[in-house]
Amino acid sequence: MIQRPRGTRDFGPQEMAERRRVEQAMRDVCLRAGFGEVVTPTFEHSELFTLRSGQAVIDEMYAFRDKGDREMALRPEITASVIRFFVNELSNSPKPLKLYYVGNCFRYENPQSGRFREFFQLGAELIGSKNPETDAEVIALAVNAIRSTGLKDFTVRVGHIGILKSLVQAEIPDKQAVAEVLRMLDKEDFDALGDMFDARTLPRKLFDRITTIAEMRGSVEIMDSLEKSEATDHLREIFRILSLYGIEDCKIDLGIVRGLDYYTGMVFEIDAPALGAEKQIMGGGSYTLSELFGGEPVFSTGFAIGIDRVALALAAEGEKKPHTPLDAYVIPAKDDMRDHAFRIVSSLRAEGVRADVDLMRRNMSKNLKYASSAGAKCAIIVGSKEMADNSVTLRDMRTGDQRVVAVGDLAKVVAGLG
RNA sequence: GCCGGGGUGGGGUAGUGGUAUCCUUGGGGACUGUGGAUCCCUUGACCCGGGUUCGAUUCCCGGUCCCGGCCCCA
Numbered sequence: 001m002i003q004r005p006r007g008t009r010d011f012g013p014q015e016m017a018e019r020r021r022v023e024q025a026m027r028d029v030c031l032r033a034g035f036g037e038v039v040t041p042t043f044e045h046s047e048l049f050t051l052r053s054g055q056a057v058i059d060e061m062y063a064f065r066d067k068g069d070r071e072m073a074l075r076p077e078i079t080a081s082v083i084r085f086f087v088n089e090l091s092n093s094p095k096p097l098k099l100y101y102v103g104n105c106f107r108y109e110n111p112q113s114g115r116f117r118e119f120f121q122l123g124a125e126l127i128g129s130k131n132p133e134t135d136a137e138v139i140a141l142a143v144n145a146i147r148s149t150g151l152k153d154f155t156v157r158v159g160h161i162g163i164l165k166s167l168v169q170a171e172i173p174d175k176q177a178v179a180e181v182l183r184m185l186d187k188e189d190f191d192a193l194g195d196m197f198d199a200r201t202l203p204r205k206l207f208d209r210i211t212t213i214a215e216m217r218g219s220v221e222i223m224d225s226l227e228k229s230e231a232t233d234h235l236r237e238i239f240r241i242l243s244l245y246g247i248e249d250c251k252i253d254l255g256i257v258r259g260l261d262y263y264t265g266m267v268f269e270i271d272a273p274a275l276g277a278e279k280q281i282m283g284g285g286s287y288t289l290s291e292l293f294g295g296e297p298v299f300s301t302g303f304a305i306g307i308d309r310v311a312l313a314l315a316a317e318g319e320k321k322p323h324t325p326l327d328a329y330v331i332p333a334k335d336d337m338r339d340h341a342f343r344i345v346s347s348l349r350a351e352g353v354r355a356d357v358d359l360m361r362r363n364m365s366k367n368l369k370y371a372s373s374a375g376a377k378c379a380i381i382v383g384s385k386e387m388a389d390n391s392v393t394l395r396d397m398r399t400g401d402q403r404v405v406a407v408g409d410l411a412k413v414v415a416g417l418g
Numbered sequence: 419g420c421c422g423g424g425g426u427g428g429g430g431u432a433g434u435g436g437u438a439u440c441c442u443u444g445g446g447g448a449c450u451g452u453g454g455a456u457c458c459c460u461u462g463a464c465c466c467g468g469g470u471u472c473g474a475u476u477c478c479c480g481g482u483c484c485c486g487g488c489c490c491c492a
Binding site for chain 1 (some may be wrong): 419420443445448449450451452453454455456465482483484485486487488489490491492
């Protein structure tokens, strides 16, 4: 027997129905906000991803050499591809350019709860602006997308990378050290950070200042204790616009650092507390990537939502809808009714009813049982007595009630079952 | 890459150094148009490899996969 590769999943019809519902709800939100869908290749030149994220990520990519001896990789994310697409072909489009995508991504990591080697992301990029209203638009889109799935319990945290970064850069010239400091701040590993400060005899005052800021979270007012800067003004303006968008439940979190260099300003994350160690369901921020790929520097803001984790969080909240993949199941009462049954199922389908028919030549009892387990809303029993009148018996599978319905009215009656 | 806990029919389980229990599901049949029944028949499992042993599903080692956690998280 061939096993499924580690960290991958098969999705059955029931699970896919729920995943499609979630995905479709989020797509609709994107479309309504004026974002158009793009699709990019599932694999790219490895360089695209190492340029963006550094050589280290090659260890966690499905990287390979193709038959033409090119270094390729299954995409570990989709933002890089979208920006490459932008630089290659869309850079002269009117701004802002609003794009969204849905797709599978691959990372060679150790699977655990909410973490798979093949996973699915929905993301959006707004290209061509760095105004606070741009950032607010993208945050609102992300929040509305999550909301649209029906998820109740999630927290939105918004920060600004510039606040900590500029403080650290002002005192520490070594670029590598700056990155290291920011990484420790992100992890809130203040002990290790303190050790580093001692070892390098860095100013204690800076340590106190940045650790205080890294721990700051709460409403916008929490920034009142900070001196006014471009970054704090920017964040305040984002929050002001968000409230105009009807989004009031975002928190400031100045401790968000999001590892990579190209994030330039606002950064934000959404967590679903119901999940375990891997509770982040969305990450995003503003960045300038295009020049990395050989284009003009262009400001963008984007995010990516982990569809798998959203689905897990919804399951944890017990959000369950009854699964009724079939509206009607057509049962011939006797063998000589089969031809009538096929005609009826065909006309039901043509009229938009999800209908199935007995193909196993089962008897009445087993057909009713099958209709029940298949989740049909009703059974259509086709018998000679009713057919003499050009009618059939319709049995509501939820109540067991039966009535005779004219074939001509059948589709309408079935659709009316709700 | 590291750590912990697990792998018995499709799903859920019992049990054992001498190849396996029960439930459910699937397939077939009986019951001649209502029994979402009932009854009968039936398919189907000890993760893989090595070791110990007369004999391993059981004990030991390695691998693999699953679950959870660390690292990492684009």
